[in-house]
Amino acid sequence: MKFGYTIIWVDDVVKTVEFYEKAFGLVRRTLRDMDQFIWAEIETGDTVLAFSSTSEAKMLFPGGFHPNDPTRG
Numbered sequence: 001m002k003f004g005y006t007i008i009w010v011d012d013v014v015k016t017v018e019f020y021e022k023a024f025g026l027v028r029r030t031l032r033d034m035d036q037f038i039w040a041e042i043e044t045g046d047t048v049l050a051f052s053s054t055s056e057a058k059m060l061f062p063g064g065f066h067p068n069d070p071t072r073g
Helices: 013-024 054-060
Strands: 005-010 027-034 037-043 048-053
Touching: 005 013, 005 054, 013 027, 013 037, 013 048, 037 054, 048 054
Parallel strands: 005 048
Antiparallel strands: 027 037, 037 048
């Protein structure tokens, strides 16, 4: 088995991708603005790291998505 893909849901996809590029020297594979949400992928070797906006997660998982809130314990 090979782990090839993971998605991280974030509030600001563009800023997140820029951080990973600058901090770790990773290369952007794609960045797409699809009106209601933004999708991006970064090459990390064998595994693609993908980012999508929390607005997409809320659309895909109605009632079942709880964004990370560092103020909640």
